[in-house]
Amino acid sequence: MTTATVGFGAFISPLHPPGEAPDLQMWRDLDLVSLLDELGLDEVWVGEHHSGGWGTISSPEVFLAAAAERTRRIRLGTGVVSLPYHHPFHAASRVVQLDHMTRGRVMFGVGSGSSPADAHMLGIEATDTRRMTAEALDVIMPMLRGESVTRSTDWFTLRDARLHLAPYSDALEVAISSASSPVSMRLAGRHGLSPLSFGAPVPGAPPIDLAAQWKHAEQAAEEAGRTMDRRTWRIVMPVHVAETTKQAYADVREGFERFAYGYFRDTLGLPVEFPGVPSGDEIAAMVESGSAVVGSVDDCTAAVERLVERTGGFGRLLVAVNDWASRERTRHSFELLARYVAPRFDGRLDSIMESGRWVKENRSVFMGKAVQAFQQANGATGGPAPESADPTSPARG
Numbered sequence: 001m002t003t004a005t006v007g008f009g010a011f012i013s014p015l016h017p018p019g020e021a022p023d024l025q026m027w028r029d030l031d032l033v034s035l036l037d038e039l040g041l042d043e044v045w046v047g048e049h050h051s052g053g054w055g056t057i058s059s060p061e062v063f064l065a066a067a068a069e070r071t072r073r074i075r076l077g078t079g080v081v082s083l084p085y086h087h088p089f090h091a092a093s094r095v096v097q098l099d100h101m102t103r104g105r106v107m108f109g110v111g112s113g114s115s116p117a118d119a120h121m122l123g124i125e126a127t128d129t130r131r132m133t134a135e136a137l138d139v140i141m142p143m144l145r146g147e148s149v150t151r152s153t154d155w156f157t158l159r160d161a162r163l164h165l166a167p168y169s170d171a172l173e174v175a176i177s178s179a180s181s182p183v184s185m186r187l188a189g190r191h192g193l194s195p196l197s198f199g200a201p202v203p204g205a206p207p208i209d210l211a212a213q214w215k216h217a218e219q220a221a222e223e224a225g226r227t228m229d230r231r232t233w234r235i236v237m238p239v240h241v242a243e244t245t246k247q248a249y250a251d252v253r254e255g256f257e258r259f260a261y262g263y264f265r266d267t268l269g270l271p272v273e274f275p276g277v278p279s280g281d282e283i284a285a286m287v288e289s290g291s292a293v294v295g296s297v298d299d300c301t302a303a304v305e306r307l308v309e310r311t312g313g314f315g316r317l318l319v320a321v322n323d324w325a326s327r328e329r330t331r332h333s334f335e336l337l338a339r340y341v342a343p344r345f346d347g348r349l350d351s352i353m354e355s356g357r358w359v360k361e362n363r364s365v366f367m368g369k370a371v372q373a374f375q376q377a378n379g380a381t382g383g384p385a386p387e388s389a390d391p392t393s394p395a396r397g
Helices: 022-039 060-070 088-101 116-121 126-144 183-191 210-223 245-265 282-289 297-311 327-341 350-361 363-381
Strands: 007-012 043-046 075-078 106-111 149-152 157-161 174-178 194-198 234-237 239-241 293-295 316-321
Touching: 007 022, 007 327, 022 043, 022 060, 022 327, 043 060, 043 106, 043 316, 060 075, 060 088, 088 106, 088 126, 088 157, 106 126, 106 194, 116 126, 126 149, 126 157, 126 174, 126 183, 174 183, 183 194, 183 210, 194 210, 210 297, 234 297, 239 245, 239 297, 239 316, 239 327, 245 282, 245 293, 245 327, 282 293, 293 297, 297 327, 316 327, 350 363
Parallel strands: 007 043, 007 316, 043 075, 075 106, 106 174, 174 194, 194 234, 234 316, 239 293
Antiparallel strands: 149 157
């Protein structure tokens, strides 16, 4: 039984191999969100992409509005809105409307944008995106607090700008994505945002030093007179659970190769290398390095425990949904995760396991009393002596 407290959710970029009808891809993602709601997972995040063929959702707000109508309790996050691509007033206004439409279930995930092609089409230099994100947050956060903002930059102007619709939530949660640089973590600390850290941004790359990333957030928070709360920290990582380790690896091997080499190498042009790793053993190498969680229930439980120890603790583990496995095996993985892995970390099994331990430790006392009671009852009625004193015997009275 683990002592760490971790919640679970999903991060649907989404990234699907080209070739499937886009409308059915979106239906499949909506169907998965409905399943996660039924399984009791905490939250799901959906992202924004505009090029490359793999990601076809350009407006996470529109998608999440549809998802809200199909779900009851799961929290819904934009994962993420690329702030340099949007006027900050519009980005804030849309998420506040969604906050009302979901009755407070929405979370506002933001970032600088991960695709150089998207930035190129919008005339944005990749070297400017982090600066633009910081400038957008400088006006979005006060507007979400109900303040009026006047600000002029080289890419947006605000004059006495105030959101006419206040957030539905008392404190609308704002999260920021972080890969390898400390910039986003420092913005999280500065503004009091929830970090969304990617444990494996590129397959084959060295694992991110997540503990060091958290220190950047804590340092920036201290400078701003704030305190970071690890319970707001999400870590995004590939996770797949099956009945056995062998089955789990078989489920994801083909999809992983398509994702790593077809998307990152052949589409984006990034180097995908596993030095010293034989072909076919790439997933095992990622699992060994802590960049992925693949295996049986016990394997995955142990991997999450190691991740907690390596990071110092975090609030949510978000399963990166990247079509590594088939639709059926992906759904089954989430079912196993919800039924057998998550309860080991969120406390739902604590009282049950404690009750089982207590009965097991005291069974001789309890059974002795049961036998005594049976013997007294049998003697009182004057019936024949039982063939067995075992009170669980079919012959018991």
